[in-house]
Amino acid sequence: xxxxxxxxxxxxxxxxxxxxxxxxxxxxxxxxxxxxxxxxxxxxxxxxxxxxxxxxxxxxxxxxxxxxxxxxxxxxxxxxxxxxxxxxxxxxxxxxxxxxxxxxxxxxxxxxxxxxxxxxxxxxxxxxxxxxxxxxxxxxxxxxxxxxxxxxxxxxxxxxxxxxxxxxxxxxxxxxxxxxxxxxxxxxxxxxxxxxxxxxxxxxxxxxxxxxxxxxxx
Numbered sequence: 001x002x003x004x005x006x007x008x009x010x011x012x013x014x015x016x017x018x019x020x021x022x023x024x025x026x027x028x029x030x031x032x033x034x035x036x037x038x039x040x041x042x043x044x045x046x047x048x049x050x051x052x053x054x055x056x057x058x059x060x061x062x063x064x065x066x067x068x069x070x071x072x073x074x075x076x077x078x079x080x081x082x083x084x085x086x087x088x089x090x091x092x093x094x095x096x097x098x099x100x101x102x103x104x105x106x107x108x109x110x111x112x113x114x115x116x117x118x119x120x121x122x123x124x125x126x127x128x129x130x131x132x133x134x135x136x137x138x139x140x141x142x143x144x145x146x147x148x149x150x151x152x153x154x155x156x157x158x159x160x161x162x163x164x165x166x167x168x169x170x171x172x173x174x175x176x177x178x179x180x181x182x183x184x185x186x187x188x189x190x191x192x193x194x195x196x197x198x199x200x201x202x203x204x205x206x207x208x209x210x211x212x213x214x215x216x217x218x
Contacts (some may be wrong), residue, residue, distance in 0.1 A: 005152075009152065012151060012154070013080070013201055013202065015202070016194075016201045017194060018196040022081065024081040024082060029054075031153070032150065032154065032157065033052065034152070035149060035153040036084075036114055037050075037149050038149075039149040039150075041140070043122070045142060046126070046142075047096065048086065048142060048143045048146060049087045049088060049089065049183045051176060051179050053083040053084070055080055056088070059078050059080075061142065062077045062172070063078050066167075068173065069165035069168055070164075076162055076190035078191040080162070080190035081192030081193065082190075082191050083191075085188050087180050088136060088142065088183060089136070089137075089139050090136040090182070090184060091135065092138070093137050097121075110180070111174050118120070136184070140186065144187070150189060154191060158192065160191065161190065162190040163187065164188045165187050166190065167185070167188050169184065169186045192199075
């Protein structure tokens with residue numbers, strides 16, 4: 001018997017065309033966003049922000065950021081049910097981590113009297129911070145963990161998706177500057193329900209390298 005996790009991943013693929021008339025339910029969107037928020041990150045840093053584009057106006061703003069390049073992804077901007085901008089912080093600081101520690105105290109994970117000791121984990125941030133104070137390569141990596149988690153959750157919910165690194169980050173970060181508030185978006189996720197007549201990728205068989213090619217057991 002095939003495990004449900006494997007069934008999820010065998011059914012998941014990158015949608016190439018969406019049916020604009022089909023929308024994701026609010027219940028499924030809440031499940032998805034709760035799951036993304038619960039994603040793992042190094043030292044529980046959570047150096048991310050997720051901007052959900054749901055309204056026609058917001059999606060049109062995203063559509064317009066394809067003015068100069070990557071037009072092959074532009075149709076998803078308005079035909080997908082939602083677009084999620086996955087953004088990361090460029091300079092993750094001790095003040096940012098203090099918010100995580102304080103939330104941990106509220107949630108009962110950390111003890112208030114041990115707050116200073118909790119900052120010990122921040123040493124890992126220092127290891128990934130350059131001389132100019134930037135650690136965006138590290139924060140971006142954490143955001144991709146959340147993206148991977150989202151892809152599986154969407155497969156479980158029966159929702160199609162398209163990961164888009166083919167976006168104009170410069171225009172997106174300018175257009176959505178107020179919402180991103182200093183964070184940067186370098187990858188976006190279109191989600192919805194594919195158009196069975198136009199989505200050629202839906203008809204193709206799943207293809208991956210064999211386990212013996214990529215799994216090494218010692």
